[in-house]
Amino acid sequence: MKVVVVGGGVTGMFAAYYLLKDGHSVTVVDENSQNVPTSVFNAGLIMPSAGALPTIGLQAILASYVGRSGPVYISLAEVLRNLKWFRIGLRKGLHGFEGPLTALGESSLALYSDFFDEVGMDVDHQKGIVSLYRNKEHAKRAAAISKARFVDAEEVSRMGFRNIGGGAYLEDESSVNPFKLFDALRGELRKLGAEFVLGRRAELIATRGHVASIRAGDQTLTADRYLVAAGSWSAGLSESLGYRVPLLPARGMALIFDTGGREVVTVSALLEDDGVGVTQHNESTLRLTSFFEMVGFKGEFSEKRREWFLDRAKQYLTNFGDLKPSEAGVGFRPCTPDQLPLLGAIPGYDNAFIATGNCRLGVTLAPASASIVRFMMEGKAEPVSGDKGWSAFDPARFR
DSSP states (O other): OEEEEEOOSHHHHHHHHHHHHTTOEEEEEESSOTTSOSSOSSOOEEOGGGGTOOSSOHHHHHHGGGOSSSSEEEOHHHHHHTHHHHHHHHHHTTOSOHHHHHHHHHHHHHHHHHHHHHHOOOSOOEEEEEEEESSHHHHHHHHHHHTOEEEEHHHHHHTTBOSOOEEEEEEEEEEOOHHHHHHHHHHHHHHTTOEEEESOOEEEEEETTEEEEEEETTEEEOOSEEEEOOGGGHHHHHHTTTOOOOOEEEEEEEEEEEOTTOOOOSSEEEETTTTEEEEEOSSSEEEEEOOEEESSSOOOOOHHHHHHHHHHHHHHBTTGGGOEEEEEEEEEEEEOTTSOOEEEEOTTOSSEEEEEOOGGGHHHHHHHHHHHHHHHHTTOOOOSSTTOOSGGGOGGGGO
16 A cells, blocks of 8 residues: 655654554655754653643633733634634533543553664653642642652652652653654654655645545655644645644744753653643753643744743752753644544545644654554554544544
8 A cells, every 4th residue: 555644743754654564655745854853842751641630721721811921821813713623622621531542642652662672762761750749739639540659849859859749750651852753763764665755845636535646846646545644734734625623733832951961850740730841861951841822833932931931940940050051942732622633534535544633742642643543544443442442533523
């Protein structure tokens, strides 16, 4: 089978990887050039438990559009432009997705383990993540829900954090360096024979429920199956097929620091009260990531928001003064109003599929999301785990 994957981020590349391993021919089309990575300005956390512990609910998020003083900001203009998305989100109330997301995340955790064992790549893979809370009782409750080990303020202090009441330590969850994961995945795909068409905008050409080809710049690509896995940009691609995806980009900031060879934190962490991720990838690199803002595809954060972000880091990191800024970037997380991904056939089409909508769990859910769509493209029907199945992720639910 010949497949074209539109989107060279982590989910698209994992889909290409599994398809290649199954013996198919794969071409990856990505609008970014070879030297401009995608899927790298995130926390790099592989954290299935985050799907079951949404500290910041959607109603609180919606209330946040009146100011920019918290971890989340939604512009009023964005709400008015996307009233249907927000109506669905309020109706769902951020409930009902925990089970399917946790099952998907646990499947991903196992797939990552298999992948790292098989490929043996250096991606700064580190075991153990701690969810930190200012309130000790909140930390105890989170530890009970996620069946994690409660850590008190004294132990948290030894990890490199301060002003924290406690945390929930998850020893089986882990983190990676997104830059290294991206480079290693792309390199592995080249070894397996994938072709790349980079730096060209893709356009799907279809008639009567069938995609005939993809136009990428001056090239026309034909295949047996087509997969749209372009993150937040998947909505625009799918619209040409008459499928309106309720997908909004949630913008997040990533700040990379040089530690000067000092161990600033001993474990990757999620500062749950402020939605800030902290990961020291190696002896010289530390990453901070923010929660998100919903303001469309705006690439620049205001100085005020950057100051808020840095102030959080100063408040919680004991040795923040040892850090030297080295890089900053913005990522757009593709979010559906019910917080569940879109995985499967594009409604009305016999050879077009979509894999997107992993929102704040993009890296966590990538392998399992890709594997599900790969099975569907091959005409197989295996459940993710147990009796969870795939129905919760059906793209037709928003048709």
